[in-house]
Amino acid sequence: MKFNGNKILKNYAIIDSHVHLGYLANLNMPSNSEDDIINLLKDCGVKKAICAHHAALSTVEFGTGKLFESLSRYKGFLYGYLVFNPNFAEKSLDTIRKYMGREEIVGVKIHPAWHLCYPDDSRYDKFWKFAEEENIVVLTHSWNPDVPNKAQKFSDPFLFESVVKKYPDLKLILAHAGGRGEYLYKVVDLLKKYQNLYVDFAGDLFEPCIIERYVNSVGSERLLFGTDMPWADVRYHVTNVLNSDITSKDKKNIFGLNASRLFSIKAI
């Protein structure tokens, strides 16, 4: 595959801060082997990617092992999020304590809708405290609760407001910027209020002018480039940022500079 934008993409250091690897029982895509995903990312100009392994979202011990297998296979390109599962709070936290210092681990992913636990539930308490104290970047799934998938109510982005109030130094990325519909427009208000909040537009969020609205409202410094590969093809996301009506400096921030600063990794 040769991505047509490659010439222009050479001007940008791209870090994809929201990638998944690994199979899933309900993810029936022929082209989602790890090599398929990594090769397509590289073909589209991505220089570094940060992965939350599907297996790690599903199981703590086995999943962490799978993550490290992948990190080892794609060393130098791939970085990882550990996963905190509130249903296995102590075990998850022990795993995070054990591996957080590793160079290739740059943050922790949580997924309240997957684990069916609200972010302000007491099972998260120790984790939030630890993440703030240890300056750990947390990527959380966030989504509009008003959708057919009822589990999304656990990831309502506004539920995180009490968390960031209580832990003001916590660096939190609201993945998917709150998901589809009106939430995509409302979440910008949270970013205005809380300076340690970030968003990515990973997934299938392609309403016109969303990136422009965020840049115009809160600047480009807290917007991250994320794809949600393999759920959403990286080509959509690269095209979306490249063609958004923002400055070259803003595009550089979104494509990679913000992630480089936040995760302390070099894009090239």
Add this chain to the structure above:
Amino acid sequence: MISDSKDHKIAKAVQFHDINFWIGENFLSEKLTVDDSSLEKILKERKSKFNIVGTAVTHFISLFYYPKVGNDIISNLLLSAVDKGTLAVSGALVMEQDYFAHPDSFGEGLRKRYKQGFRLLRLFPKSHKYPYDSRCFREFYEVLDYYKFPVMISLDEIDVTGNKNIEWEKILEIAETYKNLPIIIDGGSSKELMYNSYLMILLRNSSNVYVDTHNLFAINQIEDLSQIAGSDRLIFDSYFPYCSTILPVERIRNSSLDEAEIKNIANLNIRRIFENIKIS
């Protein structure tokens, strides 16, 4: 645009025909409202920017208020406001309530709408509350099958429970019963197409089912479906104004398919379907 590479110049030459373009007032969102009077201007811009040379237009009023009113607006726009010769614009007919009251006159109504410039029929069985299965909708499918007049059904509209309970087997049964009827599955805003295998099975077990491309979002999904079912089963659409037009356009241009396959998806498949309509 994103590149001036040699490959991209070839890709840029590909012409697109869009079957999923909406205008009118979307009462749910001002952001999604497209003024009727801007139709010709927008179509010209899209032709210039994206090489979209043909468009089937649907009116929001047909979905949100009353199909006949929306269809009539489109008919008038096709008559008066749009340079059809240059822009190859057609109407997307939304199933009208009168047809249910007088099914015997459906054939006549369809011929009339065809002459006004309508080239496909859109079904909204959930929003407009009617059955679409092969038996209850038989009288209409028989006419459509006879004329080889394409039907487009949105996944949002056949997810009856609103909980991803898509009745895929109904589509297969319609396709098997009415083999001359082109059935286009529109992904709508549904996430179903992203990660299930029903679609692969449906396409493999039918020859007259097609899928539009705007929300084939998952990794290599367009390439994979082309390989599994053939590039002649995918049809480009923009889903304007819900989606930025450049994204579905560039996704096709940037696919790893060969030029003939890209052209099939971009416009040849739908052109063949339209040319095959047997209404004179």
